[in-house]
Amino acid sequence: MNIFKSTVAAAALLSIAPLAQAQFAETKSLTMDGARRVIDAAVAAANNKKTTGVIAVVDNGGNLMALERIDGTFAAGANISIGKARTALLFQKPTKVFEDIVNKGRTAMVALDGFTPLQGGVPVSVDGQIVGAVGVSGAASAQQDEELAMAGAKAFESGPPPVSYFPKDQVKAAFAKGSVLFDHSDKYMVHASRREQSGMSEIHTKDADIVYVLDGIATLVTGGTAVNSKPIAADEFRGERIDGGETRLLSKGDVIIIPAGVPHWFKEVTNPFLYYVVKAR
Amino acid sequence: MKSFRTILYSALFVIAPAVRAELPVKKVMTLNVAKKIAAAAEAEANRRHLTAVIVVVDDGGYPLLLQRLDNTQVASVEVGIGKARTAAIFRRPSKDFEDQVKDGRIAALALPGATPLQGGVPIILDGKVIGAIGVSGESPKDDEDVAKAGAAAAAAAIAAEGGSRE
Numbered sequence: 001m002n003i004f005k006s007t008v009a010a011a012a013l014l015s016i017a018p019l020a021q022a023q024f025a026e027t028k029s030l031t032m033d034g035a036r037r038v039i040d041a042a043v044a045a046a047n048n049k050k051t052t053g054v055i056a057v058v059d060n061g062g063n064l065m066a067l068e069r070i071d072g073t074f075a076a077g078a079n080i081s082i083g084k085a086r087t088a089l090l091f092q093k094p095t096k097v098f099e100d101i102v103n104k105g106r107t108a109m110v111a112l113d114g115f116t117p118l119q120g121g122v123p124v125s126v127d128g129q130i131v132g133a134v135g136v137s138g139a140a141s142a143q144q145d146e147e148l149a150m151a152g153a154k155a156f157e158s159g160p161p162p163v164s165y166f167p168k169d170q171v172k173a174a175f176a177k178g179s180v181l182f183d184h185s186d187k188y189m190v191h192a193s194r195r196e197q198s199g200m201s202e203i204h205t206k207d208a209d210i211v212y213v214l215d216g217i218a219t220l221v222t223g224g225t226a227v228n229s230k231p232i233a234a235d236e237f238r239g240e241r242i243d244g245g246e247t248r249l250l251s252k253g254d255v256i257i258i259p260a261g262v263p264h265w266f267k268e269v270t271n272p273f274l275y276y277v278v279k280a281r
Numbered sequence: 282m283k284s285f286r287t288i289l290y291s292a293l294f295v296i297a298p299a300v301r302a303e304l305p306v307k308k309v310m311t312l313n314v315a316k317k318i319a320a321a322a323e324a325e326a327n328r329r330h331l332t333a334v335i336v337v338v339d340d341g342g343y344p345l346l347l348q349r350l351d352n353t354q355v356a357s358v359e360v361g362i363g364k365a366r367t368a369a370i371f372r373r374p375s376k377d378f379e380d381q382v383k384d385g386r387i388a389a390l391a392l393p394g395a396t397p398l399q400g401g402v403p404i405i406l407d408g409k410v411i412g413a414i415g416v417s418g419e420s421p422k423d424d425e426d427v428a429k430a431g432a433a434a435a436a437a438a439i440a441a442e443g444g445s446r447e
Contacts (some may be wrong), residue, residue, distance in 0.1 A: 005351065032351050056347075063355035067347040071311050075343035 004028045004131060029059045030124065030132035034156070035066040038124060038134050042152030046070055046139065053139040053148050057124075059132050062089045069138070077138030084121030084149070085135030086114065092130055095121035096146055120145030122153040135262040174272050175214070191277040201226040201239040201265040207279040209258040211250075216273035218250045218266050226263040241265060250275075310339055310404065310412040315346040317438035318404065318414055322431030326350060326418070333418030333427055334361035337404075340411050342366030342394070350418070357417035363396030364428075365415025368403045370394060372410040373402030376425060400424030402432040406439060 006026050022093040030038070035057040042055040069075075084095050091098065098117035102109050111148035119142050121135040124243060132153040136145045164182055164194055166174075171192060174181050178194030189207070194219065203226060224245025229237045242265040248254060258264050260281075266273070316336040326333045332353035337346045344362060349355075367375040371392075378397030381389040389397055401415040402425075416428040 032348060035348075059355075061355065063349075064347060064358045065349045068312060068316075068343055069343075069345045071313075075339065075341055078344040 004034060004126065005031050027060055028126060028129055030057065030065060031063070032065065035059075035132065037155045038070050038132070038152040039066055041155035042134060042136060042148045043068065043070065045148050045151035048083045048249065049140070049141045049144065049147075051144055051148075053136050053145065054078050054081040055148065055152060056085045056135045057132055057152070058082070058085040058089050058135070060089065060130060062086040062133075065132070073138035080116065080118070080137035081120070081135040083114075083116030084118055084137060084145075085133045086121075088121030088135065088149075089115045089122050089130065089133035090114070092123060094123070094146075094149075095119055095135075099142075107273050118142065118145075120149050122146070122149040124153045124156065187281055189279040191279065193275050193277050195266055195269045195273040195275075196271045198268050199266040201229060201242045201263055203229060203237040203239075203263050204260055204279070205235040205237070206260050206281050207235070208260045208281075209264070210278040210280060211254075211258070212251055212254045212276045213250050213254045213256075214274040214276060215252055216270040218270070218273045218275075219247060219268040220250050220256065221245045221247050221265045222258060222262055223265050224263060226265075229263070239263075241267075282352045282363045297437060305383055307340070308406055308409065308411055310337070310345060311442065312345055314435065314442055315412070317441070318431045318435050319346055319348060321434030321438075322414060322416060322427050323348065323350065325427045325430035326416075329427070331427065333416050333424070334358050335427070336361045336365040336415040336433065338362070338365040338369050338413050338415070340369055342369045342413075345412065350366050353418050360396065360398065361400070361417035363367075363415070364398055364401030364417060364424075365413045366401075367396045368401035368413035368415065369410060371405065374403065374425075375399055375415070379421075398424075402428040402429050404432055404435045405433075420426055 016080045035039045038057050046053045052073040054067065054073050055066050056067045059065050067078065069078055083185055087095050095117060096119035098109065102117050120137055121133060122130045123130045124134055134149050136149040139145045139148050166181055174192035175194055177194055180189060181192045182190040200224045221242045222245055224242040226239040227241050227243055229239030232238045242263055316328055318333045318337055322335045332350050334347065334349045334353055334357040336344055338344050349358060364375045367378065375396060376399035378395055379399045380388050382397050399421050400417055403410045404414060405413045414428050414431040418424060418426045
């Protein structure tokens with residue numbers, strides 16, 4: 001996914017190309033995908049806090065790129081959020097800075113044109129460069145507007161992702177129906193897998209399956225030739241069965257690792273057959 | 282997920298049980314439906330290799346969702362919002378006003394809050410305008426077609442959300 005694009009700002013027109021190089025500055029700006037990522041992060045924060053809000057994202061020129069109004073947010077929030085985002089971008093600072101300045105007595109500052117000195121607007125930076133800004137209005141409080149905007153602005157922050165913890169009740173519930181516990185599909189996934197009957201032959205062209213059997217017994221066929229194997233999604237094939245290959249009986253406590261690209265088939269299982277799977281890329 | 286929330290037109294100081302049944306209700310577009318409408322319009326714009334701003338507004342003309350596809354001229358943001366608002370608050374395609382002006386009713390330019398340019402199309406549910414889609418980017422005809430593609434997806438999007446509710 002391309003989240004930035006570089007633009008070359010013209011410093012001198014009609015200049016001869018080789019000479020002109022030093023007269024252009026390259027700047028990065030958010031793309032539509034990048035803007036969506038900012039909005040998704042802010043909306044996730046709003047859902048977490050069970051609040052409403054409008055989230056607006058502007059590019060590095062202060063022009064609106066994307067906006068979403070969560071159900072139940074007051075209509076005026078749309079324009080206010082745009083104003084906050086634009087102010088944060090054009091003045092290259094969180095709008096709270098200006099709200100504080102105005103509140104502390106520099107009232108004349110509100111006379112600035114196109115200026116929304118209300119907290120809730122935050123620049124979005126990548127590698128120390130401002131690439132856009134996000135503005136939020138219509139959360140439960142001005143303070144919360146700011147928090148949601150910060151959450152959006154952090155969408156591109158590098159550094160380690162947060163720790164994921166699944167309490168045992170949640171894990172138990174996941175195995176009760178068989179589900180994906182953790183989905184970070186560009187790197188790894190964790191499945192709480194449950195089988196109640198034999199499956200189709202499977203090939204994952206990118207994911208290796210690392211399996212730990214928790215309960216039940218299964219006949220697993222690996223290798224061989226998958227019959228009638230068809231693509232069902234990106235990098236995923238399913239077929240009727242496997243001819244040939246190696247057959248193993250899996251039971252509680254077993255670990256098996258199936259590398260990406262190797263056909264495999266749960267030919268027979270006891271009901272239920274529970275197994276913990278890490279899918280790694 | 283609830284597709285429509287019921288809004289009671291506010292009557293203050295009423296005695297709740299006696300009066301509630303007599304208050305009119307209106308249906309409100311949700312963000313989810315707006316996203317599906319915009320996605321349909323975006324698909325049509327991509328199919329035609331167009332740049333565009335796609336806006337979905339509520340029945341008051343205020344934006345619920347906006348997306349500016351990569352490389353779209355920035356002026357289209359305001360124009361797109363204006364077209365959508367026009368279609369919502371005048372409850373008709375913004376093309377009606379463009380046609381009026383073209384046919385000689387120059388006075389239509391004086392309508393407050395109107396952007397008399399094609400590319401704004403109302404979203405209608407049960408005969409009532411619940412919002413509108415506005416598109417601005419390239420040619421007027423393309424804008425109109427992309428907006429219509431979005432509006433055409435509205436009925437299915439609403440049905441998928443569980444239909445209308447009182």
